[in-house]
Amino acid sequence: MIYLDNAATTFHKPKEVFAALSKSYGNPGRGGNTASINASKVIYQCREEISSLFGVSKPQNFVFTSNTTEALNLAIKGLIKKDDHVIVSGMEHNSVIRPIVATGANYSIAQPSKEGRVTADEFEKHIKSNTKLIIATHGSNITGTINPIREIGQLAKRHNILFLVDCAQTAGVLPINVEDDNIDLLAVAGHKLLYGPQGTGGLYIKEGITLTPLKEGGTGSVSESLFQPNFPPDRYESGTLNTNGIAGLLKGVEYIKKLGIANIRQREILLTERLMQGLSSVDNITLYGTQSPLDRTGIVSFNVFDKDSVTVATELDSKYHIACRGGLHCSPLAHESMGTLKSGMVRLSLCHFTTESEIDQAIWAVRTIATQ
Ligand SMILES: Cc1ncc(COP(=O)(O)O)c(C=O)c1O
Known part of the structure; x- marks a missing residue:
């Protein structure tokens, strides 16, 4: 084929990715047994490696999700309320548009050129006094056309609007730096061009942004409290993580870093x-x-x-x-x-x-x- x-x-991944899937792990962050500690180490290592790939200085600000869709849902539903206004590019995937529609918020569409590129100027036309978030896909999943995220990020910063970038198609192939590109929220797929297994993805959340989590539950931390921790990544990572998947993702990211x-x-x-x-x-x-x-x-x-x-x-x-x-x-x-x-x-x-x-x-x- x-x-x-x-x-x-x-479909084709580095052989180390598949090898990682067949290992057995304890439950990361749950207790002091060796198997659990070893799982925590793998999770931490992957968080560190993936963070450095995107210029994220504090790895705890990179949260693991099961795919890009979950990362985008966390960013959008965790941030947007009914009275907010959002601007999206006209090149977005349903994993952006459907969560926005679900929030009931008002949204405007920044139109692309006939080649599928959406400029910062086009986004600027739609800014309103209650615009809270600008969302752009980095590389279109239908045309492949790359959007000028650095300029869009600068625009968002100038207007004090948060900027969410969908990097499902670009993480692993294009240089992305959350600081230089003025990105507040960055959604990535682990299972696409980062060569991790299916069931992996993640969201970078800039320091100072607090999202409403998609789920609450056990985090292995502040267990005596009935309230969800307010610090990342625990705030957003309730329940047992996909340790095998994340171990595989670590191998995918290492492969990318080795090649450059x-x-x-x-x-x-x-x-x-x-x-x-x-x-x-x-x-x-x-x-x-x-x-x-x-x-x-x-x-x-x-x-x-x-x-x-x-x-x-x-x-x-x-x-x-x-x-x-x-x-x-x-x-x-x-x-x-x-x-x-x-x-x-x-x-x-x-x-x-x-x-x-x-x-x-x-x-x-x-x-x-x-x-x-
Ligand atoms: C641009 C874009 N965003 C989001 C997604 C959703 O990705 P996932 O399947 O990892 O949830 C895709 C999937 O192909 C995509 O191409």
Whole structure:
């Protein structure tokens, strides 16, 4: 199988990630037995490694979640009240839009360019006196187009508005620094390009921000109190953590650090350029997003003239053993912005394990489908 659905989750992972999953752990932070202490050490090590990847100076401000969706829900529902106003980019995933709708708050949509990029100026147009939060996806999960988060972060800071960035598609491939980028809340996927197992993700919460937790319960700390601890990460991490998953995530993050984000990115640009060039030479194909591989991630989406995107994706899988995704990718808002709400798109998404030969086979298969 040629796996080109890395935007959903990575399939190929460093072998150390799988090895970590088969180890046995005690319950982290629950008692003084050796097994528990060893589990706590792994959790702490992962918290430290992942924090340093994003320029988070105090690891306790990085909270583990089960995926990006949970991180985004914690940030949005933990912060936003009915009377608040929120600005989101028109390229957001349902894991941003649905929690906002659930809060009942008022929201405005900052519109993207036809390439899927949303500028700070566009966000600025929508600022109101009660705007509490600006949310932007860093890299679109449908076009791959990268948003200028540093400029948007500066805008938010100037206006004293909090800034939440959805880095589901960029953590592990693009440089991200919460200080330099003025990020107050950063949601990441562990199971995508950080190469951790499914069931992992996290949220950075800037010092001084206190969110309402999504859940209360046992934290292994201040157990004598009936109230949830008010300090991170315990405030947000009730219940037994996914120690095996986090141990695997640690190995994924170590792998990334060993290779270096700059090298990972360089390879991603190379592969993306190859894929885009190949597909743009195929008749009957519409490609989406910016033309420049420097301004996009390793997501390349297209449609074949009048063919349904899910049908094309299914054919790629069943006839050519290429795993990819058609349809709306849980992002109807983004598809509406790109004018593809009806058709969806066929999305090919690569990772560091993708080879040139796999890209060439995918181009050949798409060409065969498009011209038959
Ligand atoms: C941009 C974006 N945000 C959020 C999510 C949700 O991620 P998760 O599956 O980790 O909850 C995805 C999933 O693909 C995504 O692409």
